[in-house]
Amino acid sequence: MRLFLCKSCGQTLFFENNVCGRCGYALGFSADTLSLLTLETLEAGLQPLGGGQLFSYCRNAGHGVCNWLVPKAAAHLDGLCIACRHNQTIPDLTIDENLTAWRVTEIAKHRLFYSLLRLKLPLKNLADAPVLGFAFNFLSDPPEPGPRILTGHNEGLITINLKEADDAMRERFRKEMGEPYRTLLGHFRHEIGHYYWNLLVRDGGRLQACRAVFGDDTLDYAEALQTHYEQGPPPEWEQNYISAYASSHPWEDFAESWAHYLHIADTLETASAFGLGIHPYRMDENLLHADINFDPYKAKTVGQLIQAWLPLTFAMNALNRSMGHADSYPFVLSETVIGKLSFIHHLVQGQIGEEALKMPPAQV
Template sequence: MKLFVCQACNNILYFENRVCGRCGHQLAFLPERQTLSALEPADNGVRALADIGEGRFFCANAGHDACNWLLDLGQTSGYCRACRHNGTVPNLSDPAQLAGWRDLEIAKHRLFYSLIRWKLPLKTRSEDPDHGLTFNFLADDPNGQTKVMTGHDNGLITIALAEADDIERERRRLEMGEPYRTLLGHFRHEVGHYFWDVLVRDAGRLEACRAVFGDDTISYAEALKRHYDQGPPAEWQQNFVSAYATMHPWEDFAETWSHYLHIVDTLEMASEFGMEVRPPADQIGGLTARLSFDPYIVGDFDRIMQAWLPFTFAMNSVARAMGVRDLYPFILTPAVIGKLGFIHNLLQGAARAG
């Protein structure tokens, strides 16, 4: 993620900012320019100071304070590039459901920042009725009869509204023995399943993917039952980024995909701050890194790893000094790094094609 600058007063801005804290200008994100812009009133909509063109209009979800993106040029109503992929949303007349949906939208918009930066193919359900990317945000049955499960099915991603409750999400994390569980993590994982369909299955890369992640033709239902009955295999950490990744090659791909998105977006933010890791105690240079590159466009995956490992070592150490969990509580073995490299090449190829 980038840092942004207010065009009116040069104040530093963050992706989720709605108003500049220095000059008071309203702010909006321009997805086609990947920038946050100060706004001024216009006869027709608003004028973005980062774009000297004609008037622009807000996404319809701005009316619910759930989106601060502008519509594409020439579009005067409807939804932005991120919100047009929404299917079902919660009951917005319920304050608790509205608040939860807003939190989900923050995570979803961060996801779309990355997908747009890589120029990935993004078709809605109306554009592709069989496999368009759609998000359904569903609340549990208030009578307690059914619980919504987060998951993916042929382009349709269901996100359980209950995950927006910090206490409930932490309860599930502890119950499932997970070191990490966030809203953004859910979005990145589930969209990994969607892009397995688009970039692997439908793009003629099945054999190459199977050589790295294994045979995806094995029964998913049987693999799921075995995982929850028996748990992950012994010494799974040598070959998988998480215990859940051991369940089936599809889950291994989605987990690895999500971690790659974690890494790239975090490194971009660290680079925006000009961070450098250079501990005086490091006599051999293994923990030294200068984060001064754009990880979204770097071709050499080794460069990403050479920055990520020292950075997370430093950030985990800082987190422990505060008495909180590690920023990145995972071990990246050579086998896992090889899988991450596959995702890197897949995304870089898609970006070039886009």
């Protein structure tokens, strides 16, 4: 994620800011320019300092869940920004805890949209494109006893259980599932991976190329999941999969790899925005050194990402341990996993066709 600057006073700003803490100017995010704009309020609307087109805030700004802008010329449509237009169902806001959970959920969702916009991926709305679009349902569990809402994807409709916005509940789910890592943003990145498998692989004529990397997706999905939950992952799964869950079925392997690709790109951009370099004192091993001074969303190869990612995660994990926390990135990137990330990289860059079967392995 980039850092931003207030055009009035030069204060450093962050993605979710809606007011400059130093000078008090209003702020709003423009999806068109991927920038956080410093705004002055005119009778006709909000205008960036220095001039430019007029905006209004997304209608959901009134709930405190969005700081994105809508061009005045398009505000007559529904008053929602490009990210919020993908909401099919929002929580019952007469329940106080639902509003709190929705705010947390929208922070994660807007960060997802930032990455999708940076990668210039298709963002069709399910309401406008019932066959090719995607949308979100944010739902709460019914009163007990009753079936729990399952976070998941079904032909473009992504359901998020609002309990995932509660840190304590999410940690409980993580332990119950035996996972080393579970975040709300990770859910968004994983589930959108299923959607883009449908759009870019299944409907994009890339099934054979994908199967050559991830395996046969025609395997019975329900049976594969049942086997996974009953028997666990195969021995030495770490050599071939980014997570134990990725070993359950090629669809989950793709979605997990997709999520980690977005983790890597966004975190490296943040590191670059802060000017980070990793150079351990008196250590000459190249694997531990990196200058993160490039745009990861425009990297030519996944190898460029991995060369920076490994030293960064070694440092992040060491810092977390010094604070008494678990590793920030508790995953191992094997050669096979890097090859899968390379497939994702070429796919989002529009470079995957049937020729991908001839694609050389990723170099690190």
